[in-house]
Amino acid sequence: MKAVIDVRDLVKTYGEGEATVHALAGVSLTINRGDYVAIMGSSGSGKSTLMHILGCLDIPTSGSYLLDGVDVSRLNDRQLALVRNRRIGFVFQAFNLIPRTSAVANVELPLAYAGVKASVRRKRALAALDMVGLGNRADHDPNQLSGGQQQRVAVARALVSEPALLLADEPTGNLDSKSTADVLAVLDQINREGRTIVLITHEDEVAHHARRVIRLKDGEIMSDVRQRAIQDERDEVPSWA
Numbered sequence: 001m002k003a004v005i006d007v008r009d010l011v012k013t014y015g016e017g018e019a020t021v022h023a024l025a026g027v028s029l030t031i032n033r034g035d036y037v038a039i040m041g042s043s044g045s046g047k048s049t050l051m052h053i054l055g056c057l058d059i060p061t062s063g064s065y066l067l068d069g070v071d072v073s074r075l076n077d078r079q080l081a082l083v084r085n086r087r088i089g090f091v092f093q094a095f096n097l098i099p100r101t102s103a104v105a106n107v108e109l110p111l112a113y114a115g116v117k118a119s120v121r122r123k124r125a126l127a128a129l130d131m132v133g134l135g136n137r138a139d140h141d142p143n144q145l146s147g148g149q150q151q152r153v154a155v156a157r158a159l160v161s162e163p164a165l166l167l168a169d170e171p172t173g174n175l176d177s178k179s180t181a182d183v184l185a186v187l188d189q190i191n192r193e194g195r196t197i198v199l200i201t202h203e204d205e206v207a208h209h210a211r212r213v214i215r216l217k218d219g220e221i222m223s224d225v226r227q228r229a230i231q232d233e234r235d236e237v238p239s240w241a
Contacts, residue, residue: 003066004164004196005031005054010063012049012219023049024060025219031198033164036191038199038210046219051200055088055167056080068164085113089158089166093173095150097142097157103129104138107157114161128156132186148179155186159195166190169200184209 012024024046031037041047052058053065056072059080065073068087072080084090089110097106107125116124129135132152142150151171158166168187172180188209191197199210207213208227215223 002033002069003030004033004035004068005029005198006064006066007054008064010050010053010060010065012046012053012058013061022219024053026063027216027219027221029214029221029224031196033196034191034194036187036197036199036209036211038201038207038213039216040201040204040207040213041216042202044218045216047200047216049219050216051167051169051198054165054198055090056084085110086161087164089161089163091151091154091158091166091168091171093170095142095147095154095174097150097153099143100141102139102141103134103145103153103156106142106153107160109157110161124160125156128160129153131159131190132156146179147175148182151175151179151183152186155183155190159190164196166195166197167200168197170202171199172201172203172206180206 007027007029010024010027011022014021014023027046027050039047039050049058053060056067060073063073064071067083070083070087072083075083104122104125107128108121111121111124126135126138129138132155134149134152134156137145137149142153145153171187172183175183184206187197187199199206201207211228212224212226214221
């Protein structure tokens, strides 16, 4: 199975001399296509630093990072921006939707940046909203949607460019229990359809949805446990569908 993420001996340090902070101390891991991985750790464990490097938002001090076969640790800023737009879909805790702009227009944004023509953008954005159960909310602005619905719009936006990797950073951190369940049901379904997901979380209940849990401490991987095998069978239809 082809690796979407192949990390070797990643080191990230900040500062110099006695003030040096070793955020990552030689992390190596492989994540294959279609896997669903939760990365966990307390504050200062290195999980945020690792997330930023996996998302091409930062570069390592040393080591290599291949994303879908591309050695991104050697790319310049412009090339990294292209990789972020085309190969990675981001979902953040704060939704990051544009106010007073419809759900479908928010979802179209990555395609607009990529130069996709308007008619194709609209068709793909509507399909992505259908995928997360919000096809009937396409014309609604963010302030007309619940928190869970806004996060599902953000998931649709992350998926619309058909990225190799969906990177979700504490995606349920601002949600109530019902909205959390709805968003996690979307992620579960997306993974069953073959999408590769890396989820950054500090909540065991959220990590339980992943197929594999990696725990960091002091910039090192302390455990890497597969909770269940990747399966092809589909589960029950989620409540939002």
